[in-house]
Amino acid sequence: MFHRRLEIAGAELRLLEPHHCQTVFASVDSNRAMLRRRLPWVDGAQSAADTRAFIEEQLLKLAQQTEITAGIWLNDEFAGVIGVSLAADAPTAEIGYWPAARFQGKGLMTAAVRAVTAYLFEERGMRRVEIRCALENRKSRAIPERLRFALETAPPGAGCGGEAVYVLAAPRTPRPAAACR
DSSP states (O other): OOEEEOSSTTEEEEEOOGGGHHHHHHHHHHTHHHHHTTOTTGGGOOSHHHHHHHHHHHHHHHHTTSEEEEEEEETTEEEEEEEEEEOSSSSEEEEEEEEOGGGTTSSHHHHHHHHHHHHHHHTSOOSEEEEEEETTOHHHHHHHHHTTOEEEEOOTTOOTTOEEEEEEEOOOOOOOOOOOO
């Protein structure tokens, strides 16, 4: 089971489970206008049943070790989602996230990304973590920048509709000194 306490008092990540469907759907529905601008799946989520199907699909992907999807909770209140896609052919992962509007600006997403990145490097052996953000989404881009991800690519003529790709490589561990003979 994926569960992480965050550095913010009362904040934690919990694996999304089917019994969360009503809570997650209510957040998607109340944040629909904001989320729709950047997340193409939003208009397909029209009911708690749709959200339950999504969560069940994510649990299958977790079992297949291709994705991890967790809810972000603050004092037992749902605050957003963070997800990870794991590459099948390389030790690489991509993190995506969305906060409920009323939880923005509290440091929750930065804490969640920090915790998930540490988990990916330390427990999953990833060598590279990526975050993709819409170029015009300054709030989202500030998170990888704050966490010292490097901006790897941004399309030429970066205007609306483009994407910024941020990358963080796993910390290098020093090699032990060669033994003398």
